Amino acid sequence: MLPIVLVVFQLAVLGWTSAKLIRADTSPVEKALWLAALCGVIGLDVWYFANFAYPSGFKL
């Protein structure tokens, strides 16, 4: 369960940060770049789950 807990922690921190950035008066380019980077991080998390944390699928 620890990989899921840590990834949830990571996404909670990044989601919180992203919410603050998006609600602030920032340029659309900056918001788009930030969201693209966030998608990249989520992609890395999925890759980590599929190849290392739960290569044979997740079971409760």
Add this chain to the structure above:
Amino acid sequence: MYGTQPMARDVLYAYSYLGVAGQVLIALMLLLAMLALLGIRSPLDLLRRMLWGYELWAAFVVAALATGGSLFYSEVMGFIPCEFCWYQRICMYPLSILLLIAAWYGENRLARYLVVLPIGGACVSIYHMFIAYGAIHEPTACTVTPGGCAINWLAIPAHDVTFGYLTIPTLALTAFLLLIGFLVLAATGTADDVATLPADA
């Protein structure tokens, strides 16, 4: 594979030296923070003035070096990352991307939220260090990876770059503490200290 080419060995040494330099910097920052707590604020103010506008860039450099180092150890040297190495990567890798954007746009206000990530990573590093130094028994999760979590890859006889005490979690903890320091400096600027200088300033 454990790359034995001279260049790989040089990079291993470079990372160990960077780790020691980072630890010296952390000790200095802690000393300045303690002096400030005792009422002697001028040394800390001097550090703030020296770093002013570049706190997030400094944090980005630390995160990028740590990410590059972790990829060098696993992809070039062939050191197999254990469970706890992956947990530390979860906390470090996003910072190397997001801090570049935050620094580029001078978003100092994001530092107070992003600092939570290196704090979590530092906790994992400390636990991993206890395992590596034998103070805690390896949890069963460590048996999945060859070598387990307690092996010190930096102490392989062909290229011992530990200087007698360094381990990979020690280097990770160094990077996390430096990140905490730089992000706290970025987050605690006064209203007059506008922000990290944007790239086009």
